[in-house]
Amino acid sequence: MRRRIVILGSSFAGMTAALELKHHIGDRHDVIVLSRSDEFVFLPSLIWVPFGLRTREEITFLLPPVLERRGVVFHRAEVTSIDLAGRGVVTTEGRFEYDYLVLATGPRGHYDGVPGLGPHRGHTCSFLTLDEALAAQEDFFALIESPGPAVVGIAPGSSCFPFACEFVLNLAHQLERRHLTDAVPLTYVTPEPYLGHFGIGGFGRAGERVAEMFARLKIRALVDTAITQVTPDGVHLDDGQTLPFRFGAVLPPLRGARPVQALDAIATPSGFVRVDPLYRANGYPEVYACGAAVYLDPPDAPRLPCAVPRTGYVSEEMARVVAYNIAADIEGRRPVALPAASIDAKYVLDAGNTGMIMTSDHFLEPRDHAWLIPGPEAHWAKVAHEKYFLATRRHGMV
Numbered sequence: 001m002r003r004r005i006v007i008l009g010s011s012f013a014g015m016t017a018a019l020e021l022k023h024h025i026g027d028r029h030d031v032i033v034l035s036r037s038d039e040f041v042f043l044p045s046l047i048w049v050p051f052g053l054r055t056r057e058e059i060t061f062l063l064p065p066v067l068e069r070r071g072v073v074f075h076r077a078e079v080t081s082i083d084l085a086g087r088g089v090v091t092t093e094g095r096f097e098y099d100y101l102v103l104a105t106g107p108r109g110h111y112d113g114v115p116g117l118g119p120h121r122g123h124t125c126s127f128l129t130l131d132e133a134l135a136a137q138e139d140f141f142a143l144i145e146s147p148g149p150a151v152v153g154i155a156p157g158s159s160c161f162p163f164a165c166e167f168v169l170n171l172a173h174q175l176e177r178r179h180l181t182d183a184v185p186l187t188y189v190t191p192e193p194y195l196g197h198f199g200i201g202g203f204g205r206a207g208e209r210v211a212e213m214f215a216r217l218k219i220r221a222l223v224d225t226a227i228t229q230v231t232p233d234g235v236h237l238d239d240g241q242t243l244p245f246r247f248g249a250v251l252p253p254l255r256g257a258r259p260v261q262a263l264d265a266i267a268t269p270s271g272f273v274r275v276d277p278l279y280r281a282n283g284y285p286e287v288y289a290c291g292a293a294v295y296l297d298p299p300d301a302p303r304l305p306c307a308v309p310r311t312g313y314v315s316e317e318m319a320r321v322v323a324y325n326i327a328a329d330i331e332g333r334r335p336v337a338l339p340a341a342s343i344d345a346k347y348v349l350d351a352g353n354t355g356m357i358m359t360s361d362h363f364l365e366p367r368d369h370a371w372l373i374p375g376p377e378a379h380w381a382k383v384a385h386e387k388y389f390l391a392t393r394r395h396g397m398v
C-alpha cells in the first residue's frame with residue numbers, strides 16, 4: 001500500500017529527513033514537506049552576518065527545485081495545528097493527511113520571556129534568524145561610528161550557548177581589527193555555570209581555551225547569571241547589576257513551534273517533543289521528531305538549568321535515523337536505536353581568525369574521548385565547512 005509521509009520543517013532536520021527518505025523508499029511512497037519558508041538558511045553563518053561578512057545570497061538557497069528533483073513534494077505553508085488522533089496537519093494551504101508524520105520544526109525565539117528583550121519590541125538586537133542578523137548590522141555599524149559599552153548575552157531558557165560564545169568572540173575580533181578594544185568594554189552574560197559548559201556539561205579543556213581567548217580579547221564574562229530585563233538604561237541581571245550598553249545582542253529563551261507546543265500529549269510545556277531512542281513520540285508510533293524540535297534532558301547545572309543545544313550535525317543525524325526507521329517500519333525491517341546523547345559530536349567554534357575544532361564519540365557524557373584542536377585552522381575549517389555544506393546541499397546531496 002502506498003504511504004504518505006509528511007515532514008514539517010525544511011531546515012537541517014526536515015531537508016535531511018526528506019532526502020534520506022527518498023533514498024530509502026524511492027518513488028514507492030510519497031514524501032511531502034510543509035514549511036513556512038522555501039529558503040534554506042545556513043544558520044551557522046549568522047554569527048558573521050551582523051558584521052557584514054555574509055550576504056543573504058551567500059548563505060541561502062531555494063529548496064523547491066532541490067527537493068522536487070528528488071521527487072519530494074514541497075508546499076510553502078504555515079502549520080497552524082496538528083490533529084494527532086485524526087492524522088492530519090492543518091496549514092494556511094489546507095489540511096494534509098499523513099500515515100507518518102515527522103516533526104522538524106525546530107525552536108522559536110520567545111522574546112516576551114524577558115521584558116524589553118529583542119529587536120521586535122525591545123532594546124537589543126539578535127541573530128537567531130537571518131532577518132534578525134541582517135538587522136543587527138545597523139546596530140554594529142552604529143557602534144563602530146560611536147563606540148561605547150557592549151553586552152552580548154544569552155537568556156535563561158535558550159540553548160544557544162556555543163553560538164553566543166562564537167558571536168562574542170567574533171565581535172571582539174572585529175573590534176580588535178578596528179583598534180576599538182579599549183573604546184568598547186565588552187561583557188558576556190550567560191547562565192552557564194562556567195565558560196565552555198555549552199549546555200552539554202563541558203567539553204574536555206574547552207572551558208580553559210575559551211577563558212584564554214576571552215582574556216586576550218578583553219571580554220569580561222559573567223557566568224551563572226540570569227538576564228531579568230532590558231530597559232533603555234541597560235541589561236538588568238539577577239544579582240542586581242545593570243549593564244549600560246550602546247550595543248546589546250542577546251539570544252532569547254526558546255520554545256518549540258506553536259502547533260507542536262500545543263500537543264500536550266507528546267511535547268514538554270516549552271514545546272519540545274519527548275522521543276524514544278527510535279525518535280518516535282510517546283504513544284504515537286507513527287509520529288517522529290528530529291533536530292531542534294526534540295527535547296533532551298539537561299546535564300547538571302544546579303542554579304540555572306542549561307537547555308541542551310541541538311547542533312546542525314546532531315539534527316541531521318537524528319533525521320537520518322528517523323528516515324531509516326520510517327522506511328524500516330513500512331518495509332518490515334528492524335529499526336535502529338540511536339539516542340541523541342550517543343550521536344558523535346563535531347563542532348567548530350569560530351573566533352574570527354582562530355577558534356577550536358571539537359569532536360567526540362558521544363554528544364553528551366559519558367564520552368570515551370573529547371578531542372579539541374585549537375588554532376587558526378579552526379576558523380578556516382568553519383569557512384570550508386560552510387562552502388562544502390552549501391555546495392552539496394544545493395545539489396540535494398546529504
Ligand SMILES: Cc1cc2nc3c(=O)[nH]c(=O)nc-3n(C[C@H](O)[C@H](O)[C@H](O)COP(=O)(O)OP(=O)(O)OC[C@H]3O[C@@H](n4cnc5c(N)ncnc54)[C@H](O)[C@@H]3O)c2cc1C
Nearest residue numbers: 009010011012013036043044079105106291292310311312
Ligand atoms: C546563530 C546560530 C548559529 C549556529 N551555529 C551552529 C554551528 O556552528 N554548528 C552547528 O552544528 N549548529 C549551529 N547552529 C544550530 C543549528 O542551526 C540547528 O541545530 C539547526 O538549525 C536545527 O535544525 P532543525 O531543522 O531542527 O530546526 P530549524 O533550523 O530551526 O528549522 C525549523 C524548520 O521548521 C520550519 N517551521 C517552524 N515552524 C513552522 C510552522 N509553524 N509551519 C511551517 N514551518 C515551520 C522553519 O521554517 C524551518 O524550516 C546555530 C544556530 C544558530 C541560531
